[in-house]
Amino acid sequence: xxxxxxxxxxxxxxxxxxxAASAGALAASxxxxxxxxxxxxxxxTTAASTWPWPYATLDREDVRKxxxxxxYEGGCCYGAFHALISAxxxxxxxxYTRVPTQMMYYGEGGxxxxxxxxxxxxxxxxxxxxxxxxxxxxxxVGELFGWxxxxxxxxxxxxxxxxxxxxPLNKYDKPLQQTVSGSPLCHVSVSNWCTxxxxxxxxxxxxxxxxxxTSDVAAHAVDMLNDFFAGRFRASFVTPDSVTGCMGCxxxxxxxxxxxxxxxxxxxxxxxxxxxLY
Amino acid sequence: xxxxxxxxxxxxxxxxxxxAASAGALAASxxxxxxxxxxxxxxxTTAASTWPWPYATLDREDVRKxxxxxxYEGGCCYGAFHALISAxxxxxxxxYTRVPTQMMYYGEGGxxxxxxxxxxxxxxxxxxxxxxxxxxxxxxVGELFGWxxxxxxxxxxxxxxxxxxxxPLNKYDKPLQQTVSGSPLCHVSVSNWCTxxxxxxxxxxxxxxxxxxTSDVAAHAVDMLNDFFAGRFRASFVTPDSVTGCMGCxxxxxxxxxxxxxxxxxxxxxxxxxxxLY
Numbered sequence: 001x002x003x004x005x006x007x008x009x010x011x012x013x014x015x016x017x018x019x020a021a022s023a024g025a026l027a028a029s030x031x032x033x034x035x036x037x038x039x040x041x042x043x044x045t046t047a048a049s050t051w052p053w054p055y056a057t058l059d060r061e062d063v064r065k066x067x068x069x070x071x072y073e074g075g076c077c078y079g080a081f082h083a084l085i086s087a088x089x090x091x092x093x094x095x096y097t098r099v100p101t102q103m104m105y106y107g108e109g110g111x112x113x114x115x116x117x118x119x120x121x122x123x124x125x126x127x128x129x130x131x132x133x134x135x136x137x138x139x140x141v142g143e144l145f146g147w148x149x150x151x152x153x154x155x156x157x158x159x160x161x162x163x164x165x166x167x168p169l170n171k172y173d174k175p176l177q178q179t180v181s182g183s184p185l186c187h188v189s190v191s192n193w194c195t196x197x198x199x200x201x202x203x204x205x206x207x208x209x210x211x212x213x214t215s216d217v218a219a220h221a222v223d224m225l226n227d228f229f230a231g232r233f234r235a236s237f238v239t240p241d242s243v244t245g246c247m248g249c250x251x252x253x254x255x256x257x258x259x260x261x262x263x264x265x266x267x268x269x270x271x272x273x274x275x276x277l278y
Numbered sequence: 279x280x281x282x283x284x285x286x287x288x289x290x291x292x293x294x295x296x297x298a299a300s301a302g303a304l305a306a307s308x309x310x311x312x313x314x315x316x317x318x319x320x321x322x323t324t325a326a327s328t329w330p331w332p333y334a335t336l337d338r339e340d341v342r343k344x345x346x347x348x349x350y351e352g353g354c355c356y357g358a359f360h361a362l363i364s365a366x367x368x369x370x371x372x373x374y375t376r377v378p379t380q381m382m383y384y385g386e387g388g389x390x391x392x393x394x395x396x397x398x399x400x401x402x403x404x405x406x407x408x409x410x411x412x413x414x415x416x417x418x419v420g421e422l423f424g425w426x427x428x429x430x431x432x433x434x435x436x437x438x439x440x441x442x443x444x445x446p447l448n449k450y451d452k453p454l455q456q457t458v459s460g461s462p463l464c465h466v467s468v469s470n471w472c473t474x475x476x477x478x479x480x481x482x483x484x485x486x487x488x489x490x491x492t493s494d495v496a497a498h499a500v501d502m503l504n505d506f507f508a509g510r511f512r513a514s515f516v517t518p519d520s521v522t523g524c525m526g527c528x529x530x531x532x533x534x535x536x537x538x539x540x541x542x543x544x545x546x547x548x549x550x551x552x553x554x555l556y
């Protein structure tokens with residue numbers, strides 16, 4: 001019972017109001033209109049005016065495979081970003097063909113190798129932020145970060161994919177040690193895994209671990225986006241007690257030295273300060 | 279003595295070879311060809327095929343003002359990214375109008391408020407990576423990170439701009455305490471400044487500090503890009519002794535638990551481990 005959407009309706013509906021309510025149904029009708037609108041006009045669409053870009057359901061396992069391959073082509077940040085954007089581009093074309101996904105190369109190794117934000121999170125974050133408004137991107141990307149800190153990587157499924165040679169690039173097919181980072185930081189995530197697995201950070205096994213992790217992050221981003229646009233997304237991450245316990249004083253009694261929104265586990269870096277608790 | 283560039287020459291020259299040699303002169307001739315090519319064809323250019331996007335000299339102080347304003351409109355990451363991309367879009371139009379700069383909202387506060395990578399660095403990094411190939415983006419963005427860790431923010435110039443009401447948005451005109459973060463992490467950068475200045479992380483003074491810092495980062499990115507495309511960029515950041523000293527053992531004797539490329543100051547998080555050095 002879908003009727004064609006007019007240009008005026010599209011321009012109105014492709015803003016954040018699309019995201020807020022009955023997003024799944026709207027996305028399905030908006031997407032063909034988006035393609036038709038730009039092709040019929042014969043002029044480049046001003047992307048900024050139509051942001052957030054339209055979205056329709058993606059295939060999680062397709063994106064997982066794309067991300068694993070793209071990791072080896074351009075690193076973790078490119079891997080996650082390219083997997084999501086190329087999947088949307090292959091299905092819907094414009095406007096997704098307009099973004100050179102290579103722009104996220106720089107995010108590799110926690111951003112140009114500095115070990116800060118995990119590139120898979122950074123790349124997935126940028127892709128999520130292309131299709132959701134500011135408020136919802138913050139909600140979904142924040143949930144992705146929380147999930148990342150609490151889950152073991154690589155996932156059992158990605159280990160199984162490698163063992164069964166399901167990934168397009170078959171670099172290493174043995175199962176890899178699973179570790180929980182407790183942090184969205186590349187340095188912590190990689191170092192914890194190296195300590196747990198015994199592999200060097202420069203080893204091909206570590207690279208394969210990050211390829212599988214990138215595929216896990218991109219796949220989870222698909223799950224969340226599919227849920228969000230179907231109206232069934234629920235954020236479940238709860239800031240750990242170790243953080244909320246610190247913030248109880250450090251934003252009130254000692255207000256000057258901590259950001260209240262920080263959710264990284266305090267003890268990972270501030271072990272020496274925990275003596276005053278005991 | 280410039281001659282018109284053909285479509286074939288453009289498609290060839292707009293790759294990394296443009297960046298590698300005599301980039302300044304080429305950029306000046308490539309940019310008009312880029313606009314003409316897409317408008318004459320009447321079809322959306324496939325952005326991915328022409329990456330890196332063409333660049334020509336930007337006005338550092340114009341970008342500094344844009345970034346300060348954009349910070350208040352969309353946070354630090356959007357602020358730096360939007361300043362650079364909107365300056366290129368205003369001068370050259372397509373392809374820069376194709377990127378919805380709102381896609382970088384998510385990077386605010388160290389990425390959705392988690393305090394990881396400083397959003398100004400993340401946004402500037404994405405913009406740099408749109409106009410330079412992977413190798414050079416890594417070089418330039420890495421230098422930006424290094425510069426950030428060693429310089430006091432906000433800069434004296436940004437403090438002076440605020441005092442003289444030069445910024446388009448005049449939120450707070452007093453000079454702000456200058457602190458050196460020693461880290462590209464938002465949490466460290468903000469917390470050090472809050473400790474040094476005595477202002478709370480939720481205060482308007484802290485927001486203004488980050489607005490000025492965002493303007494400083496975007497302006498420095500312009501300096502580096504202008505230098506790079508004029509063939510005079512030289513990386514000068516040297517990894518601190520505190521890091522190289524640790525890495526001497528931690529990538530050789532204890533290879534399993536540290537990424538060799540990490541340049542963040544080890545002592546900021548690993549104070550308790552430094553007892554074995556003394």
